Amino acid sequence: MKSLYLAFQVYLAFAKKSFQRRMQYRVANLAGLTTNFFFLLVHIFVYTAFYAARTTPQPLNLDEIITYFVLCQVSFMLMPFWGTRSEVTSAIKDGSVALQLTKPVDFQTYWFADECGRAFYYLLMRGLPTFLISILFFKVTIPHQPTVLMAFAVSMTFAIFMSNAITITIFSSGFWTLDTTGISGMSYSIITLFSGMLVPIALWPEGLAHVARWLPFEGLIDIPFSIYLGKITGVEVWIAIGKQMVWNLFFIGLGRFLLTRGFSRLVIQGG
Amino acid sequence: MIEVENLSKIFKVYHHRKGFFGSFVNLFSRKHHVVQAVDEVSFTVKRGEIVGYLGPNGAGKSTTIKMLTGILVPTSGSVTVNGYIPHRQRKENAKHIGVVFGQRSHLWFDLPVQESFELLQRIYRIPETRYRYNLEIFDELLNLGDFFQTPVRQLSLGQRMRADIAAALLHNPDVLFLDEPTIGLDVVAKARIRQFIQKINAERQVTVVLTTHDLDDVEKLCKRVILIDNARLCFDGELATLRRLLSTERLLSVDYAEVYSDISISNAHVIYREGARAQYRFSPEEISTADLIGAILQKFKIVDISVQEPDIEELIKTVYEDNSLIVPCGETK
Numbered sequence: 001m002k003s004l005y006l007a008f009q010v011y012l013a014f015a016k017k018s019f020q021r022r023m024q025y026r027v028a029n030l031a032g033l034t035t036n037f038f039f040l041l042v043h044i045f046v047y048t049a050f051y052a053a054r055t056t057p058q059p060l061n062l063d064e065i066i067t068y069f070v071l072c073q074v075s076f077m078l079m080p081f082w083g084t085r086s087e088v089t090s091a092i093k094d095g096s097v098a099l100q101l102t103k104p105v106d107f108q109t110y111w112f113a114d115e116c117g118r119a120f121y122y123l124l125m126r127g128l129p130t131f132l133i134s135i136l137f138f139k140v141t142i143p144h145q146p147t148v149l150m151a152f153a154v155s156m157t158f159a160i161f162m163s164n165a166i167t168i169t170i171f172s173s174g175f176w177t178l179d180t181t182g183i184s185g186m187s188y189s190i191i192t193l194f195s196g197m198l199v200p201i202a203l204w205p206e207g208l209a210h211v212a213r214w215l216p217f218e219g220l221i222d223i224p225f226s227i228y229l230g231k232i233t234g235v236e237v238w239i240a241i242g243k244q245m246v247w248n249l250f251f252i253g254l255g256r257f258l259l260t261r262g263f264s265r266l267v268i269q270g271g
Numbered sequence: 272m273i274e275v276e277n278l279s280k281i282f283k284v285y286h287h288r289k290g291f292f293g294s295f296v297n298l299f300s301r302k303h304h305v306v307q308a309v310d311e312v313s314f315t316v317k318r319g320e321i322v323g324y325l326g327p328n329g330a331g332k333s334t335t336i337k338m339l340t341g342i343l344v345p346t347s348g349s350v351t352v353n354g355y356i357p358h359r360q361r362k363e364n365a366k367h368i369g370v371v372f373g374q375r376s377h378l379w380f381d382l383p384v385q386e387s388f389e390l391l392q393r394i395y396r397i398p399e400t401r402y403r404y405n406l407e408i409f410d411e412l413l414n415l416g417d418f419f420q421t422p423v424r425q426l427s428l429g430q431r432m433r434a435d436i437a438a439a440l441l442h443n444p445d446v447l448f449l450d451e452p453t454i455g456l457d458v459v460a461k462a463r464i465r466q467f468i469q470k471i472n473a474e475r476q477v478t479v480v481l482t483t484h485d486l487d488d489v490e491k492l493c494k495r496v497i498l499i500d501n502a503r504l505c506f507d508g509e510l511a512t513l514r515r516l517l518s519t520e521r522l523l524s525v526d527y528a529e530v531y532s533d534i535s536i537s538n539a540h541v542i543y544r545e546g547a548r549a550q551y552r553f554s555p556e557e558i559s560t561a562d563l564i565g566a567i568l569q570k571f572k573i574v575d576i577s578v579q580e581p582d583i584e585e586l587i588k589t590v591y592e593d594n595s596l597i598v599p600c601g602e603t604k
Contacts, residue, residue: 021381104365
């Protein structure tokens, strides 16, 4: 138990330093806020135009749609596919992963810790400012029940965990192919679409929405945001979070398997 | 401390077909050839030894080091470091070794040196008192204080190297692997790092395995050297033995004050001559450097004179080309 606590301390320290490291670039980061708002405005204008042309009621009303995309801008930087790429992701490619292996740390846990620090940094320095400014300019819905907010927080945490578990899995393929541009590019498109990043799954045609519900990626964006908007309620919330949990375990397990196999056949470039 | 037996590592290198069409074919069939990076290498290193592990580029030095540190899995053969099998017990092994790769830093690029060190303190669970004590000693020897608060990305190469070596020793490892620790450093920085390694080795009985291209490093630090070339071990023994085995010829370059018609000197061969500049080859066994210079000064007026030792690649080439010089591991002890 004590050694578990000590191990936790190590990875907590990693997360803290990861946060601290990024704090050095906070001015550059603020400039990134502009980009957030640019994309937010594009989404809002497009949907406002759509909704003006429609008379039939939609599963999400315009305010909910706007809130959905505000949340997108708040949270996408917290996830490694859309946010700036961490050093760990390129560690396999350029071989600096070797240096990490000379230390008595578990690589996957180290990676998670590093990303948690990163996510927390972007939450504070990008996510919250984006949210606060958005409240001033747009009609952003805020849930009144604390339970909804709590469920959202849990679901969002799982979403961030899963985004990292998936990233580790994708990049582990680098042990075999040495170049992950292809596979990461492909996954990027699939994930962007099926997470509900571009269009909320509630607005999708029946058939395709069905496919999305069977894929893990809705757990990244659509599930937490639907919980926030009160579109998923009661027992459904538990089922949705349960789904996220199962996919998390799946990707963590798969990533772990690939990493272990990968390290055993590691070719360090330029070795 | 380190036992290596019949260690081999084979890499598969895939061929890439050229062009647009070729890259499609690559997807389905990839030809490869096998590269033997390390071939049946055996040696043992005792506690407290400093061993120079030498060889030309691509000889298999780094591959061996990577197998000793548990990063690479050997194709065949056995390795134990401190009683651990590095690739199976990577994390256990890692607690007892320190590693420095001259070309890459272990420190966190964006963090001040101090922060990196504190992180290492956590990783290796170094007790506070020992951490403070080590820091004090390292600071004294390497002047870390000058740049302790500076982010690693702003350090000079020499400073970074000093920080990296100190970082690798914070947890009192039993074995220290140094892969080209003085690469790219100036003379002063090199000397400082060598002194530090010597001192730590003497005081803490740290076993040091050093790979380098710098013959000075070897001369200052290592009693024993292991040479490998083309993946195979070709010498294991004392540096002095190696030197004796090789009748090391040296080169003497002279700039004469004027152009002489006959510049021959007994026991030295003119191998190059252009205008007032000449180069001689001589063997120290036949004529000492001092005598040779004396003889030249007696006959001619000179502007400049310098003696060159053959570099390490040259030495290794001699050993490897002459198979009679190969000393199997163990026989020299």
